Amino acid sequence: MKASGEMLSGGEILIECMKKAGADLMFSYPGGSLTGFYDTLFDSDLRHILPRHEQGGAHAADGYARATGKVGVCMATSGPGATNLVTGIGTAYMDSVPMVIVTGQVVTNLIGGDAFQEADIVGITRPIVKHSYLVTDVKDLARTMTEAFHIAKTGRPGPVLVDIPKDVFAARTKYDGGGEVSLLGYQPNVEGHPMQVKKLLKALEGAKRPVIYIGGGLVASDGATEELIKFAESANVPVVSSFMGQGGYPADRPNWVGWLGMHGNYASNMAVMEADFIVAIGTRFTDRSTGRLDRFAAKAKLAHIDIDPASISKNVRIDIPVVGDAKNVLAMINKYMPDFKWDKNSADREGWFKQVMAWNKDKPFSYVYSDKVIKPQYVVESIYDVTGGEAVIATDVGQNQMWAAQFYKYKYPRQLISSGGMGTMGYGLPAAMGAKIGRPDKEVFCITGDGGVLMNIQELCTCVQYRVGVKVAILNNRFLGMVRQWQQLMFNKRYTDTCLECQPDFVKLAESFGCVGLRASKPSEVKDVLTESMKITDRPVVMDFVCAREENVYPMVPPGAGNDEMIIR
Amino acid sequence: MRHIISILVEDKFGVLARVAGLFSGRGYNIESLTVNVTERPEVSMMTIVTRGDEHVIEQIIKQLRKLVNVLKVRDLTSFNHIERELVLIKVFVSQKNRGDLYNIVGTFRAKVVDLTPESMVIEITGSQDKLEAFVELVRPYGIIELVRTGRLAIGRGARATSDMDKPKGPANL
Numbered sequence: 001m002k003a004s005g006e007m008l009s010g011g012e013i014l015i016e017c018m019k020k021a022g023a024d025l026m027f028s029y030p031g032g033s034l035t036g037f038y039d040t041l042f043d044s045d046l047r048h049i050l051p052r053h054e055q056g057g058a059h060a061a062d063g064y065a066r067a068t069g070k071v072g073v074c075m076a077t078s079g080p081g082a083t084n085l086v087t088g089i090g091t092a093y094m095d096s097v098p099m100v101i102v103t104g105q106v107v108t109n110l111i112g113g114d115a116f117q118e119a120d121i122v123g124i125t126r127p128i129v130k131h132s133y134l135v136t137d138v139k140d141l142a143r144t145m146t147e148a149f150h151i152a153k154t155g156r157p158g159p160v161l162v163d164i165p166k167d168v169f170a171a172r173t174k175y176d177g178g179g180e181v182s183l184l185g186y187q188p189n190v191e192g193h194p195m196q197v198k199k200l201l202k203a204l205e206g207a208k209r210p211v212i213y214i215g216g217g218l219v220a221s222d223g224a225t226e227e228l229i230k231f232a233e234s235a236n237v238p239v240v241s242s243f244m245g246q247g248g249y250p251a252d253r254p255n256w257v258g259w260l261g262m263h264g265n266y267a268s269n270m271a272v273m274e275a276d277f278i279v280a281i282g283t284r285f286t287d288r289s290t291g292r293l294d295r296f297a298a299k300a301k302l303a304h305i306d307i308d309p310a311s312i313s314k315n316v317r318i319d320i321p322v323v324g325d326a327k328n329v330l331a332m333i334n335k336y337m338p339d340f341k342w343d344k345n346s347a348d349r350e351g352w353f354k355q356v357m358a359w360n361k362d363k364p365f366s367y368v369y370s371d372k373v374i375k376p377q378y379v380v381e382s383i384y385d386v387t388g389g390e391a392v393i394a395t396d397v398g399q400n401q402m403w404a405a406q407f408y409k410y411k412y413p414r415q416l417i418s419s420g421g422m423g424t425m426g427y428g429l430p431a432a433m434g435a436k437i438g439r440p441d442k443e444v445f446c447i448t449g450d451g452g453v454l455m456n457i458q459e460l461c462t463c464v465q466y467r468v469g470v471k472v473a474i475l476n477n478r479f480l481g482m483v484r485q486w487q488q489l490m491f492n493k494r495y496t497d498t499c500l501e502c503q504p505d506f507v508k509l510a511e512s513f514g515c516v517g518l519r520a521s522k523p524s525e526v527k528d529v530l531t532e533s534m535k536i537t538d539r540p541v542v543m544d545f546v547c548a549r550e551e552n553v554y555p556m557v558p559p560g561a562g563n564d565e566m567i568i569r
Numbered sequence: 570m571r572h573i574i575s576i577l578v579e580d581k582f583g584v585l586a587r588v589a590g591l592f593s594g595r596g597y598n599i600e601s602l603t604v605n606v607t608e609r610p611e612v613s614m615m616t617i618v619t620r621g622d623e624h625v626i627e628q629i630i631k632q633l634r635k636l637v638n639v640l641k642v643r644d645l646t647s648f649n650h651i652e653r654e655l656v657l658i659k660v661f662v663s664q665k666n667r668g669d670l671y672n673i674v675g676t677f678r679a680k681v682v683d684l685t686p687e688s689m690v691i692e693i694t695g696s697q698d699k700l701e702a703f704v705e706l707v708r709p710y711g712i713i714e715l716v717r718t719g720r721l722a723i724g725r726g727a728r729a730t731s732d733m734d735k736p737k738g739p740a741n742l
Contacts, residue, residue: 126586127594131637134582151637184742185579185640310631313624 004177010138010169011040014102017145017178018046023073023100025049027057027064027434031077032117033104033166040169049437049466052458054081056430058088058101059456063431065097066417067392068438069222071152075102079117082163083124087424089159090128094421095216095244098157100148101129105165108136122163130158131186138171146178155188156308157220188307192324197332198339199320200279200303205342207277207301209352210237213260215289216244216420217282217306218326219413227330228281229253234337236344237279238356240268242289244420245282247410252389257356258365261289262557263402267359269555269563274355275300282306282326285315286421295562305329363568365406367551374523376400376475376547380407383445383473386530391415391443394432396452397423398482400475402553404447426455432470433463443471443534450476450503457509463540464514471533472515472542474506477549485552510542519544571600572626573652573722576615576633577641577731577740580606584638588615591636597621597629601654601719608739612640614730616722640742641731648733649725655694655718657682658704661711662689670710677703688713 002008002016014037018026025047030038041048051057054076061072072092076085082103092099106115122132131151133144141164148160204210212232218224225248232239232255239249240257243264249256258265260272269291272278278300283289290296296316303320304312312321322329343349367377380403383391393408394417395401401418410416417435419427432446446453453474463470475481480498487495510517516536520529526545533541555566578584585604592599600618607614619629626644633642662670667689674681674691677699683690693703697720704715724730727737735741 122583123586126583126590132583183637186637308635310628310635314628314631 002175004175006175007172008175009040009172010141010164011037013138013141013173013175014145014164014169015040015044015046016175017142017149018073020178021071021146021149023071023149025437026073026075027051027060028075029054029057029077029081031081031104033078033106034075034169036166037104037169050462051430052461053456054084055088055426056433056456056459056462058085059091059424059427059430060434060437060459061099062088062092062097063394063417063434064438065092065099065434066095066431067414067435069220069414070438071098071100071149072434073100073102077104077117078106078121079119081117082119082121086125086128089125089161091419091422091424091427092159093128093130095419096157096220097159098152099159100152101159101161103161103163104169105134105163107167108165111165122161125161128159129161132161132163134163135168136165138168138173141168142176142178147181147183150181151183151186155186155190156217189309189323190307190325190328192305192322192329192332194332194336196320196322197329197336200322201333201336201340203277203301203303203320204235204237204279205340208348209275210235210277210279211271211275211300212237212239213241213272213278213280213283214239214245214248215242215281215283218245218248219282221282221326224282224327224330225249225413227327227334230334231330231337234344236349236353238271238353240271242283242286242420243405243418246405247413247415250411251409252411257360259405260563262291263406263553263555265360265365265406266363266555266566266568267356269557269566270359271356272297272300273564277301278303280304281330284311290316291557291563291565292561295564369523370548371523373548374520374526374545376403376477376545376551377407378523379473379475379526379545379547380404380447382526382530383447384408386527386534387443387445391445392417392435392439394418394428394435394444394446396428396446396448397425398449398452398480399485399551399553400447400449400452400481402482403475406553425452428452429470429472430456430459432472433459433468436468436470437466446470446472448472448474449481450474450478450500450506451480454503460510460513460515460540460542467538468540469537470540472540474542474544475547476506476544477547477551478503479549481551482553484550488550488552489556489558506542506544510540515540515542517542517544519546521546570622571618571620572644572646573650573720574617574619574630574633575643575645575722575730576617576639577607578613578615579638579640580611580613581638584613585615587636587638588617588633591632592617592619592629595628595632597625603719603721612742616720618720641740643731643733645722645724645730645733650722650730651725652696652720652722653694654697654700654720655692656700656704656715657690657692657717658707658715659688659690659713660707661687661713663687666710670707673703673706679703
């Protein structure tokens, strides 16, 4: 690291600020406005990963951040490089992923003149960033980068974009280390108010049918899982999660019920329907989770713990708001709990717990196994078996995503990496790459479809170059499966343009990139292919699972219906 | 219901776009928006008039507070406050009706700021009701052009507008 007081170029300052913030690698694609910066990189020991498309770089930084909890950094040149990041930025924004995005910009005095490769990327991304900057003076760069990292990772995390003109990278100034962050308008409240916590516990004391409902915010709050385990198990309260909350409470522990919503399990949806008190933690109550709002948790009083006050009472009216970081508030709950002397093993509470678990036993996630044709659910189950439930799973979007959530049980936070809010196709492969780079100690699987995998297939090349040993499991049904399912159920099987009859030979495609390509066409081959893949660690393995074509994801809450109006099968 | 919201912001690059974009992106309506520097050059005050039920206004305020460059947000509607707007209005005049127009201007304590043999520019400030009444009165003379600022608002008493629930004095940043 360079000393404060040295004369540095903008590019050198950027690298120093990254190191200071603990960011030791970036996913970045060069271009005209970045040529000077790339020359600076030549002499730097900063780890640089070259994706094969800027969108891949953005998703990789996102996957890296989700898997590690650290800030992911990606970079692209001005104009098309920057606009190619947009889907990645939006994806990170919707799921509150800490990211710093650096974009090159045309030379300061050309801004506004429609110069070559000029785009107003600050304007384009304004609604999908937590904050953004245009740096027009190199003297502001160190402070700006320091603020950007601070804003990205504190409070409710999110992407922060820093747009840097070409001449600012080249200009030199005395490096001051960025100074202390002082932002008058940004002071997230992380502690939680004791009075609100006591109100919550008082309500829990009187509850007969309580449920804890966790979301992605709990997963993002490092250390919250341990506090939650203590709280839920000593208070004897069943735990459900949103899709994004999976892994926040280990699925192999006794109070786990499942995840709720459109394709969630029966017991979770029923538990929320029948509950008289819900403690929601770090969840946004999105439409996919709640179903028809006026039927959602209609019998329950609601407490909501969230670091973002705007998430509280946004979609669902909250009776007891608690603003704060999930871990801190849960620790406070655990501290005050002994003061509340309710009978957590009362007949009511015991009966409720048993009822919820009985629903789970009665109607678990299920499918009909076939020994003729590979069922996609069977592939996911087999991945679970082969990896001992320990792998990090990145998914694409649609049926593959839902099956990955239904048939893999998540045991620890940051284990499931999936675009829940934005629902971004093409996310899985680059996100898996980023996750594997961040967690080389973990087996990382990308569970994807034959549609989604093609959207960022070029990242196989990146994985080969940097020896990133991700496993890519394609649930290949030659359909855009989730849209096809909707066409079947709601549009009388009129399969307009969802049939992917024309597709590459994924095995040969993988081999042409330098990956290992494997295929399973019969159920009996699934485990063998997976076992074979586990032996390969220095390259990506692409597995083409030729699956049943018209398998549907169940249960399903039809759009606009209440969560108790599930179609079970 | 109509709400008037005061937003104290840092005078930073793009802050107006962030605030205005928040309203358009989330489907909130802006009836009027004014912005200018305050007694502190690094701080600007935006005054936005918007409409919505209690839930919508609560969300608007919470979302505004999330913006990094927003320092304070205050819904003035429930506080004792003064609202003002300024209108510049250009009307046709003739020798015959000039006196009548001067009478109206005098009654409303408005000001004539430009006069030619055939036109007059009148400046008037006041509450929305007063301005509307004035405009209706001069309309028959023939309005050539009318421009108006958005609404400004300031809380009554010795407290800063953004700190209406705090002790007296300037805004505590």
